[in-house]
Amino acid sequence: MTTTPLRPRAGNLVARVGEMLRADIVEGRLKPGDRLPSEAKLTEMHGVSRTVVREAVAALRADRLVEARQGAGVFVLEPPVPEPAPFQNIDYVRLSSMIEMLELRTAVEVEAAGLAALRRSAQQEERIVEAFRAVAEAIEADAPTSAVDYDLHLAIAEATNNPRFTEFLALLGAQVIPRRAVRANDEPAPRAYLEQLQAEHDRIVTAILAGDEAGARAGMRVHLRGAQDRYRALLRG
Structure with missing residues (x-):
């Protein structure tokens, strides 16, 4: 009896592609102002569907790591300034x-x-x-x-x-x-x-x-x- 290999779930593929793109941005391989590869190129590079690529990019947009510019593509943004941890700027002398x-x-x-x-x-x-x-x-x-x-x-x-x-x-x-x-x-x-x-x-x-x-x-x-x-x-x- 033969079994058919399980195909990766779309959600797992989205997370994988998103993390790879995120790592490229965080580690400096993609710098602020750089344009992401096209949707077709990302699809080819990662061996996934266009839907997976779109969802992965959407997650990066939600985290304000990239932005889409109409007719130009998707570009890397300056990294967001981290929010200060609560109660760290208290001057206990005042x-x-x-x-x-x-x-x-x-x-x-x-x-x-x-x-x-x-x-x-x-x-x-x-x-x-x-x-x-x-x-x-x-x-x-x-x-x-x-x-x-x-x-x-x-x-x-x-x-x-x-x-x-x-x-x-x-x-x-x-x-x-x-x-x-x-x-x-x-x-x-x-x-x-x-x-x-x-x-x-x-x-x-x-x-x-x-x-x-x-x-x-x-x-x-x-x-x-x-x-x-x-x-x-x-x-x-």
């Missing part, structure tokens, strides 16, 4: 940048606190409590608190059981809690200020452990909006 980030964090973390109160597991409760205690221990030891403070907020995000909240905070990183901005110079944050923050943390954590969604949201809102107010006061001098 108070205005910190206010912007606090406003964004408030929008996200108030919701995270409410969801954590509703969804946290016993293991996640333990993680939150351990992170809360780590902040208290750092304050007591006059040690830096930014990293442990960030870890507490991360623990709350994890307790939402929605990984996007954790990804958001991971994207921002621990530098969103720089203590130097508490004052207009580089002096360490005063102990009274840190104890005030920890009291705010206590309210949030207590509400989450009690399953108090509204209380957790309110506590996080007070915490982050209070930080905004303190930064604005510094900005006004």
Whole structure:
């Protein structure tokens, strides 16, 4: 018994031709301003139908790698300028940048606190409590608190059981809690200020452990909006 070899699917052929043309452009064999070989030539070069060639070129046009010029052919474009990665141009020394980030964090973390109160597991409760205690221990030891403070907020995000909240905070990183901005110079944050923050943390954590969604949201809102107010006061001098 003989079998007929399977023919490549059109979709696979389109992807193959498209990737070969894309490689020619990215690696410089086809430069900006160059004209692509004609449709007939591409069909011959790659051993495919005109339909496959048209779809492959259409994919390159959608990615803005080439453009069709009526009556002239298809030409390679200048490579698009890559979009900057999010949150890469934040100046954490500027108070205005910190206010912007606090406003964004408030929008996200108030919701995270409410969801954590509703969804946290016993293991996640333990993680939150351990992170809360780590902040208290750092304050007591006059040690830096930014990293442990960030870890507490991360623990709350994890307790939402929605990984996007954790990804958001991971994207921002621990530098969103720089203590130097508490004052207009580089002096360490005063102990009274840190104890005030920890009291705010206590309210949030207590509400989450009690399953108090509204209380957790309110506590996080007070915490982050209070930080905004303190930064604005510094900005006004």
